[in-house]
Each structure stands twice: as structure tokens, then as C-alpha cells.
Amino acid sequence: MTDTYDGYERLKFDWPAERVLRVTMENPGRMNAADSVMHGELVKVWRDIDEDPRVNAVIIRGAGDAFSGGGDLELVKEMTQDFNTLNRVWKEARDLVYNVINCSKPVVSAMEGPAVGAGLVAGLLADVSIASRTARIIDGHTRLGVAAGDHAAIVWPLLCGLAKSKYYLMTCEPVSGEEAERIGLVSLVTEPEDLHDKALEVATKLAKGAPGAVRFTKYALNNWLRMAGPTFDTSLALEFMGFNGPDVQEGLASLKEKRKPNFDPESPL
Template sequence: MIRVADADGYRIVTLDRPDQRNALTPAGLESLEAAVTDCPEPVVYLRGAGEAFCAGADLSVVADVADDEAAVEPFVRRGQRVADAIEDSSSVVVAGIDGPARGGGVELALACDMRIATPGATFGEPGVTFGLFGAWGGTVRLPEVVGLGDALDFSLSGRVIDAEEALRIGLVSRVVDDPESVAASLTENDHRALELIKARVRDRGPKADQEDSEVAAFEELVAAHADELRELGK
């Protein structure tokens, strides 16, 4: 279900159920969380096998949840926890989206630090068409990423958008033929700086605390690169 391979300076995590459009089971979610949180590399590249990025939750799992009211909250909390683990990882997580991303697949992508699409990528939150919505943190992250108006349009309509529209509204930051090359290029940057920049940009604490943490992080990097900085200043 989840395939992990370490490349030159980054980890490749593949959602590997191509016959099911990489739909996620509870076991797959657990494996995905482990692959990201246990990563020693500065960058994680998340992709789907075959012709889809991820169709979201396996519909057979959703059906089982519908038959057991007590299973609804654990189902939602598990997905939220995995999305939070991606967001909170010390590694920079890059989603490479080729083909369809639907429902929970969009939510996983939203938790990533960068979303890079191919021209063939498409996105949709179809839950509303059968009376549901994305509850793995999607209603929290989507307006943060694309703004309130586009978030409501996207989630209330259930419509599918292509890569160009996703780029226009900010759901993805680039449309390229080879998203993995973007992940690979990040490893050329200072690894500790990548970690600290992610932590600072994602910090939602009080402004004064954020600024104190920003000072501390900058001081750490200056101390670590003092010699190089002196050379640059000559």
C-alpha cells in the first residue's frame, strides 16, 4: 500500500494501490504516517502510483463506518492525525500530483508544504454530492490555502478543476512535467534552514512568540554559517 524509497537526499513515498486509484485504508494511513514521521531526510516526495494521485478514503471503509456509528470519530481522527503528521514533520513534504486527486487525496495534499501538479492533474471534493465533506482537516486547511471564496466554491460545488485552475486559485504552486525534480532541487539548499523555515512559516502562535522564535532560528543559522558569511562579505 505504501512504498518507501530513499533517493539522493530525499525520501520517495508512494501511495501504491493503482487498481484502487491509491484509495487509503486505515492500514495505509498508519503506514503513511510512519513513512513521514520516521524520515531522516530533509525532503519527502509524496506521489501516487499509476494514473492517479489519490482517490481519498477507500469506499469500503466508508461503508463500514456508516454501519457503525462508534467508528465514525476514530475514522475521522485517524485521517486528521496523518494530515497533522505531514504538516508537523521536520521534513519538507512535497506532493507530486499527477492525475486525479479526490476527497482525502486533496486533504493529504493540503497538509503538504508544497503541491506541485502535472498538466494532467485534476482536483475535486466530491463528498457534497453524496452528503458528506472532507473531514481530515480539509475544511481547516482549504481556506487557508486558497482563500474563503474559492474554498467555498470548490467544496460546495463538488466540481472537478484542472491543474491550471488549481494554479490560479493557489491550490498548487507550480504546474510542471516532472514534480519530483522540484523535490530533488530542494535538497541542494541547507537542510537545517529548510527545517527552520518550515517551522517558522507554519507557526500559528502569538506574534510576539513567533518573532522571538524567528530571532532564535536566524541566530542559529548565522552561527552555523559564520565562516561562509564572512567570505561573502569580503
């Protein structure tokens, strides 16, 4: 008998507690960067979780010492050269945001190291976001040469206000886990060695709660995000328009120069 999650390649699954599913993003040697396979799987997994009666709560984390190192540069390059790829990734980016928001099961994220790109979408849209003090949260859109679209335009202003959002989204300055908690970007901050235990503690508490009450509370609160739908759609369109412009070519060249072999941990996208 096949399991719901058997077909996944970049996402790994385990059950650390009763009715708690843990999803681990894994792209070895790439700091869990979201390549074409992972990007698609991050879209699909939330539908599978939503329909899985065994799951009451979810943890999303990265393998090793990184949450997600950003977008795969080969995929970005392909997007600038092939319309079908660009169109597919645009649809996936839209669905990823809405699928996390609409997943009825509560999601807990455990972020350490670099937290960038598609992984960060799930990290910040999680119902309870937990970061280690040494996490480096970066929205790398403008560094790449495109507008800060997808989740950023809807969730950052709600979490930490417009002034902080403009600063971090336009400058791509990294936000430490400690600073992220201070400005309200994440729910909790922990010491690095305590991160995964804390995530499991919170997820277990949610899994043991009244399922209907927890899920409908999530649904009601996420209406704030759904109300921002027009802003989200516009920001996503502006982002993907940029892949046909000159800025992204300069951004790609700069990032390729900065990234060292085996993915320099100081150089996430």
C-alpha cells in the same frame, strides 16, 4: 537489519536522489484509493520520516496515472455501521493533518490524474505542491454527504481565499492542475510528462539546502495552519457527525452506482 519502511503495505519507498525519500501510494486496480491499510499508513509515515536522519526532503506521489482516487467505499460503509471504526478513522484523520504539518522535513507532492480523499490531504498540505495540467483535484466530502472537514477547512481558504473555497468545497467541482495554480491552490503546474522530473528537481534542491533553515522556515509558516486548530477540530467533528446521518447513505448509494468495475477514472470520490 530491517529498514524503517519495511512494514508498509500500501506505501512504497525509493531513494531517487541523495537524501530524498520518495513515497508512492499504491492500491492496484483502485486508483490508489485510501483503504483502511493506506489510511493508517498515511498517518504513521510522517512520524517515521521526521525521525529518519537519512531524509532531508520527501516526495509523495501515486502509482501509475493517478495520485489518489478517494476513499474506499467499503471503509466508508463500515464507518457508518461501527462506532469503533468511525472513532479510529476520526483520530487518524486528525493525526494525518497534524503529522504532515509537524513533519520537520520539507514535503513535495506530485499530483496527476484524480487527487481526492486522504491522499489529497498530503497533496495540498505539502510544502511544495506540484500538479500536472491534467490533474483533477476534487474535495468529495459533500458528494459523499458529509461536511468538508479534515484539511479542507484550514488549508483551502489560506491557499485560494474564501470565495473559491466555498464554491469548490460545497459543489465538489473538479479543479484542473492549471486552474489550481491560477487560484493559488498549488505551488506549480507542469505538463504531465514533466511532473515527476520537476518534483525530483525541487526535492533535490530542498535536500541540498541548509537543513535547519529550511525546516524552521517550514515550522514558522505552518503556524498559520496551527492557528486554525479550533476551526479544524470543529470541521472534523461536523464531518464525522455526518456519518451517522441520512445524507451519507444517499451519497454512498450514488457513488456505488457511479463507480464502474475496476474503478472508473471519471468517478473518483
